[in-house]
Amino acid sequence: MFQRIITAILLLAIIVGAFQLIQAKTSQSEVKQEFDRLVAKVGRLEITDPKKFHVIPIETNEPFHYAWRVYMPEGLSIHRKTKFFSGGSSSSSTSGQPNESIFRARFRFVDDEVKVYVKSGSGSSTMGYTNKKFSQFLQDHADEMIVGSLADDGTRVFDTDQVLTLLKLEIPEHLQDEARLAWNKRDKRKRTLPPLILTQMGTQEAFAAAKEKKNE
Amino acid sequence: MSDPFSNNEEAVPAKSSSPKLLQFSVLTIMLLTAAVGVWVAQIQTAEQTELMRLEIPNLQKAARELIIVDPNQYTAVQHHMTWNDDFRWRIYLPEGHRYQLAFATEKIDSNNLVEPFDTQVVEPGEYELELQYKREKDDSFRIAVLLDEKVIFEQLHPAGWNDNSGSSGASNISDSVQRDVDAPLEIMRTRFHTRDEKGNSSSAQGPVNGILIWLDTVDE
Numbered sequence: 099m100f101q102r103i104i105t106a107i108l109l110l111a112i113i114v115g116a117f118q119l120i121q122a123k124t125s126q127s128e129v130k131q132e133f134d135r136l137v138a139k140v141g142r143l144e145i146t147d148p149k150k151f152h153v154i155p156i157e158t159n160e161p162f163h164y165a166w167r168v169y170m171p172e173g174l175s176i177h178r179k180t181k182f183f184s185g186g187s188s189s190s191s192t193s194g195q196p197n198e199s200i201f202r203a204r205f206r207f208v209d210d211e212v213k214v215y216v217k218s219g220s221g222s223s224t225m226g227y228t229n230k231k232f233s234q235f236l237q238d239h240a241d242e243m244i245v246g247s248l249a250d251d252g253t254r255v256f257d258t259d260q261v262l263t264l265l266k267l268e269i270p271e272h273l274q275d276e277a278r279l280a281w282n283k284r285d286k287r288k289r290t291l292p293p294l295i296l297t298q299m300g301t302q303e304a305f306a307a308a309k310e311k312k313n314e
Numbered sequence: 315m316s317d318p319f320s321n322n323e324e325a326v327p328a329k330s331s332s333p334k335l336l337q338f339s340v341l342t343i344m345l346l347t348a349a350v351g352v353w354v355a356q357i358q359t360a361e362q363t364e365l366m367r368l369e370i371p372n373l374q375k376a377a378r379e380l381i382i383v384d385p386n387q388y389t390a391v392q393h394h395m396t397w398n399d400d401f402r403w404r405i406y407l408p409e410g411h412r413y414q415l416a417f418a419t420e421k422i423d424s425n426n427l428v429e430p431f432d433t434q435v436v437e438p439g440e441y442e443l444e445l446q447y448k449r450e451k452d453d454s455f456r457i458a459v460l461l462d463e464k465v466i467f468e469q470l471h472p473a474g475w476n477d478n479s480g481s482s483g484a485s486n487i488s489d490s491v492q493r494d495v496d497a498p499l500e501i502m503r504t505r506f507h508t509r510d511e512k513g514n515s516s517s518a519q520g521p522v523n524g525i526l527i528w529l530d531t532v533d534e
Contacts, residue, residue: 101342108345115352122359126366133366136373143376163396167376198376204396215397224398 143167144253148196151256153248153264161240162205164247164265172196174258174301178218180225181296187216187223190302203265203297207233214295235280236294243294244268261300261308268293374490380404380440381490388499388529391490401445401485403501405529409438411495412532417459417467419475421521422505427498427528428521434466435532445502445527449476459527475523479507479515483524498530 141154152169170176172195179188180203199219206213210230216223236243246266248254256262269277269291277291300308374381382389389406407413416430444460453473458465486500493499505524507515 104342105345108342108349111349112345112352115349115356119352119356119359122356122363126359126363129363129366129370133370133373136370136377136379140373140376142369142373165394200376200394202394202396206397217395222395222398 141167142253143169143198145169146253146255149258151258151260151262152253153256153262154253155247156200158204160204162236163202164204164245165200165202166248166264167198168201168264168299169198170196171258176219176299177302177305178221178299179297179305180214180216180223181293182214182216182225183212183227183294185225185227187225189218189221189223191219191221201264201297201299203295205236207237212236216297218297218299229281231280231282232277235277239273242270242273244270258301259304259307261298261304263296263298265295265297266293267295378404378488379490380406382406382492384492386410386495387492388495389490389492390487390499390501392485392487399447401447401502403443403485403487404440405443405501406440407436407438407529408495412437413529414532415443415459415461415466416526416528416530417469418526419457419469419471420523422503422524422526423521424505424519427500428526431469432467434461436461436529443501443527445525447525457525471523476506477509479509481506481524482517495531498528501527501529 138157141156143152143154145152149171151171154167156165156167158165173192175190175192177188177190180186197219200217201219202215202217204215206215210233211226211228212233213224213226216225244267246263246268248262248264271290274288274291278288281291298305371381378391378394380389380391386408388408391404393400393402393404395401413436414433415436416427416433418428418430420431421428442460442462444463446456446458446460448456450456455471455473455475457467457469457471459467481504483502483504485502487502503524503526505517505522508518508522509515
């Protein structure tokens with residue numbers, strides 16, 4: 099008799115549990131659908147250590163268009179620096195609260211000009227380089243450029259004493275001569291051309307330390 | 315008194331009851347395992363759902379989506395800018411009113427609304443709003459406002475309208491915001507800087523050229 103009661107209780111627990119599980123799965127399916135849609139749009143930035151930088155790429159589905167979600171710990175003076183051909187831009191800001199920003203670098207080819215829009219947090223800048231041949235060269239070889247983009251795979255975590263290179267776009271070895279000709283870079287030593295764009299961020303101290311290390 | 319050495323079959327009841335107990339135990343263990351399994355799965359599913367549910371507001375914010383908490387208020391969000399002239403918003407206009415979208419490009423001061431260049435009545439609902447701002451080759455400007463991809467305002471200005479001295483202000487909305495419909499909702503206010511006789515650029519105190527877009531209810 100006692101065994102039958104136990105069996106009946108367990109069967110009841112299974113039936114009720116299964117019913118609850120079906121309900122939970124149904125409820126999860128709706129939430130998951132919305133969650134997955136948003137993750138596909140902006141990625142999932144998992145903050146595992148609030149005292150460190152966290153970076154995740156955002157899919158843009160466009161060539162020459164790169165974007166990231168970046169988490170910055172509170173109380174840091176963040177310096178942002180972009181080199182683009184022979185020019186560049188830089189900005190600094192202090193993060194009061196821990197905050198998350200969208201960083202973006204997007205190229206456009208307008209008439210004879212190569213333009214880049216760089217957005218880092220609340221600041222942005224647009225830079226241009228007018229050279230018809232080089233603009234055409236870049237468009238012709240868009241798929242062959244060496245793209246060094248931070249956080250190619252999921253959320254990446256960095257100590258705040260590091261300078262983060264978000265984007266470094268370089269010309270591959272086999273296209274250097276053609277690029278030099280298009281860029282009109284006359285260099286008898288044929289040194290490797292500098293990156294087309296180099297976008298970095300980090301604390302002032304990290305940049306200073308990196309510069310010191312480079313000079314050693 | 316019974317003889318302990320006799321072959322009485324009643325003396326060995328363990329043989330017959332042991333398999334029954336084992337069968338019952340296996341069944342009980344199987345049922346217990348199934349019950350624990352189904353409840354653990356249920357609890358894990360509920361926990362995962364809750365974690366996703368908690369993360370959704372952050373994701374919505376990161377994706378710059380409309381977050382409508384009070385359906386009786388204006389809600390607006392600016393989409394992420396992908397270029398310096400990329401101004402797009404998602405707006406929600408609550409039921410119970412009719413609205414007008416207003417657009418001005420001249421005599422814009424720091425705080426007040428001005429006589430609009432044009433207005434457009436808009437019914438309650440959700441819309442995509444876009445400002446297109448383009449400098450033509452002859453340095454003139456074409457400014458257009460689109461609602462759900464249809465041009466509702468368009469204005470052309472000669473080169474002097476914006477002498478490229480800089481500007482202050484831009485979209486008044488970035489992350490999703492909600493505002494009471496009792497007051498107009500400013501979407502964008504940008505004011506062009508002016509140059510003095512020495513050529514120095516600065517933000518003027520009085521009304522200047524620029525772009526102002528706002529929403530207001532229409533009196534019945």
